[in-house]
Amino acid sequence: PIPPSPPPPPQPEPEPEDHTAWIISGVVIGVWCLLSYAGYYYYVNYYSKRDWSAEYKAYIARKRHAQRMKEYFKKEKEVKEKMSMIDAFKREQNRRKVLRWAKVNIGAMKDRFRRGPPRVAPAPGGGLPGRPPAKLALPY
DSSP: OOOOOOOOOOOOOHHHHHHHOHHHHHHHHHHHHHHHHHHHHHHHHHHHGGGGHHHHHHHHHHHHHHHHHHHHHHHHHHHHHHHHHHHHHHHHHHHHHHHHHHHHHHHHHHHHHHHOOOOOOOTTTTTOSSSSSOBBOOOO
């Protein structure tokens, strides 16, 4: 008898297919579809229902308000500058007035101090030689 032939060697299993490219392309297409639907939903429910004339009017009002405020602050700055100039002038006038007053009154005070403090009136009969000098009239 003929011996049975050995079984054929097992066929190597084919490499599993690599589906990475399909997965990536599916994700890309899915994200694109999702974003497209979100954009469509936003456009239909929000963007197309906006009142463009009201928004434009609000924009113009904001611009006008900004212009008015700019003019107002400019005028306010000019007024403050004028007031600071007026204040500086008044301060200078007051300084000169004080200097004039000091020149008159402090000069007189210096003369008084030069003469010394006021004294008690001398004793009747005039100051006789040998007498002690008159006492000072001090408040203490």
